[in-house]
Amino acid sequence: MKVTITVNGREVAADVEDRALLVHFLRDAAGLTATNVGCDTTSCGACTVLLDGESVKSCTILAAQAEGPAVTTLEGLAGAAGEMHPVQRAFHEEHGLQCGFCTPGMVMALVSLLQENPHPTEAEVRTGLEGNLCRCTGYHNIVRAALAAADAR
């Protein structure tokens, strides 16, 4: 079936299988590979993107369901001149990553969290990240990055 999705402000049209997931559309049709496929079972959050600003696990939604809302991936966060989004900058400055596989999903989840709750407590950040797994950092610096990004806003 033909699917047209607005990704990072650009309309992308592609012929995909009916069962194609949004994450595969983003990676294979739109060529945006920051969004990772981790578990394929909605558990790990590596594929988190924004739909109309709200975080969604893109392995849990069909591409066909994403026609309509504006999809934002990690590639769509930086400004026109390449300046990093405050959450991206905080991850860089607080070293909120090690291997980096969970990072795109973590950043997108936190962008959404900080839109809903601009000044979260540490406990609120930790609860907000429950759906995103990280095996390297023990979450310590990710939580620090989230709180630093909130302070910087």
Next chain:
Amino acid sequence: MTVDDAGPVLNPVLAEGQRHGGIAQGAAQALLEEVRYDGDGNPVTSNLADYAAITATELPSFELVAMETPTGLNPLGVKGIGEAGTIGATPSVQNAVIDAVAHLRIRHIDMPLTPERVWTAIDEAQKAGTQ
């Protein structure tokens, strides 16, 4: 609070990150994580919905104490760091839980210390205490 001594550290940020991750995995081994099989040998923890990987919600932030004692066993004086946090974290968490139920005369619960296992141990100890 944890103390690790990896010898001379070139990049404190990376070394601290290694410790954070190790502490989390060590605590996770004590509390949650277990590869299980059914009676026929089929794995029953083969995806991240069934295998309880630890999340940000279950963990606190960590306080690290820096120590750098060179070893004389190699020219650089360095030791390991990657696995160091896991080694101390697991027995620390295990001992903390056992200490919390020691007044019931519980001396041991198998890892991982899932809520079900801890509840069962407390229930059995209380029943034994009233007999």
